[in-house]
Amino acid sequence: MTDRTAGGAPALGVAVVGYSFMGKAHSNAWRNVSAFFPDAPGVRQQVLVGRDPAALKTAADRYGWADTATDWRDVVTRADVDVVDICTPGHLHAEIALAALDAGKHVLLEKPLANTVAESEALVAAARAAAERGVVSMTGFNYRRVPALALARRMITEGRIGTVRQVRASYLQDWLVDEAAPMTWRLRRESAGSGVLGDLGSHLVDQLHHLLDEPVVSASGHLRTFVPERTGDHGTEPVTVDDAAWATLETASGVVASLEVSRMATSRKNALQIEVYGTTGSLSFDLERLNELGVDDRGLDPDGGVRRVLVTEATHPYLDAWWPPGHTLGWDSTFTSQAADFLAAVASGNQPSPSFADGLAVQRVLAAIEESAGRSGARVDVPAPHPAAHQQED
Numbered sequence: 001m002t003d004r005t006a007g008g009a010p011a012l013g014v015a016v017v018g019y020s021f022m023g024k025a026h027s028n029a030w031r032n033v034s035a036f037f038p039d040a041p042g043v044r045q046q047v048l049v050g051r052d053p054a055a056l057k058t059a060a061d062r063y064g065w066a067d068t069a070t071d072w073r074d075v076v077t078r079a080d081v082d083v084v085d086i087c088t089p090g091h092l093h094a095e096i097a098l099a100a101l102d103a104g105k106h107v108l109l110e111k112p113l114a115n116t117v118a119e120s121e122a123l124v125a126a127a128r129a130a131a132e133r134g135v136v137s138m139t140g141f142n143y144r145r146v147p148a149l150a151l152a153r154r155m156i157t158e159g160r161i162g163t164v165r166q167v168r169a170s171y172l173q174d175w176l177v178d179e180a181a182p183m184t185w186r187l188r189r190e191s192a193g194s195g196v197l198g199d200l201g202s203h204l205v206d207q208l209h210h211l212l213d214e215p216v217v218s219a220s221g222h223l224r225t226f227v228p229e230r231t232g233d234h235g236t237e238p239v240t241v242d243d244a245a246w247a248t249l250e251t252a253s254g255v256v257a258s259l260e261v262s263r264m265a266t267s268r269k270n271a272l273q274i275e276v277y278g279t280t281g282s283l284s285f286d287l288e289r290l291n292e293l294g295v296d297d298r299g300l301d302p303d304g305g306v307r308r309v310l311v312t313e314a315t316h317p318y319l320d321a322w323w324p325p326g327h328t329l330g331w332d333s334t335f336t337s338q339a340a341d342f343l344a345a346v347a348s349g350n351q352p353s354p355s356f357a358d359g360l361a362v363q364r365v366l367a368a369i370e371e372s373a374g375r376s377g378a379r380v381d382v383p384a385p386h387p388a389a390h391q392q393e394d
Helices: 021-036 053-063 090-102 117-131 147-157 196-212 333-348 356-374
Strands: 012-017 043-049 067-069 083-086 106-110 137-140 164-172 216-224 229-232 235-238 244-251 256-262 271-278 282-286 292-296 307-310
Touching: 012 021, 021 043, 021 053, 021 106, 021 333, 043 053, 053 067, 083 090, 090 106, 090 117, 106 333, 117 137, 117 356, 137 333, 137 356, 147 196, 147 271, 147 282, 147 292, 164 196, 196 216, 196 244, 196 256, 196 271, 196 356, 216 356, 244 356
Parallel strands: 012 043, 012 083, 043 067, 083 106, 106 137, 164 256
Antiparallel strands: 164 271, 216 244, 229 235, 244 256, 271 282, 282 292, 292 307
């Protein structure tokens, strides 16, 4: 945390709305970004926002925040706040982000962009209007900042594995395997929008869009809720979202992708796995080994076969800011790199990636999967964004 930007201008005051899991991850990023990315504009950890004053004060002291507030409405108009970082449940995303953009604040909004396509469209329109006033907005898909996945995108773009034909993508966790696990906001449609599909599936769809640099145009999907009721503070409640989801997706060029997400995959803790198969090679990634990329580029080296690339070299994406070769990064580093990219966009006046429009594109795919599941897996076309929805480009 610093009081001045790299160019000597006053540091940007940051407000984070939400102090639990994601609020903690984002707080850690704002605390560290100036240390690892000294050329980025300086930031002040100005205010942490939450509903429980006692828990909020504890979190603010622990994470390094100067001030606290219990009403985000007061915060988004404060003169000492330049950036609003939203880490709340999905049903609050649109309201807070719209108010912050209207107040001229730069906005970083955790994925998924919103709970519905309609809310996402409203956010894109507001972000586009705000951009004309120099206001920056970004969707928080932090896995774009995993160096191994950023390297995979580079290799695909360079043609290292030929023409991509198919992708397998899964994101599996097991924190709901126990039927006695308590009810949470993530299991209520009114607060979460959807279950594991929106929570974890959104990451996979965004990676598919980002790695291949083309949109998904159709989806066929199935959803399953394995435990229909759970007990919470107010007794037994119905679970109104999905525990697991499966989909077959097709991109504009004809790439076929299989997608699987679950919170009921026993023994899987945080296993985001992606396999990309091209005409002359393949790539593979596992978040539980996030510093490694499996590479088979036998089209360039027939004797090479599959090899493990340790993605820690200074020439690899993002690594020049971190440690010497061989010294691995963690999950938390992706949020620090994300904050640096966001600040660089604020400094340059260029809109960052992933944009709100990218978040809308993901939301359209998720909606198509849900619609397909309601029609017994029938193929559903994913609508292309309306021309007015184009907010920014990478």
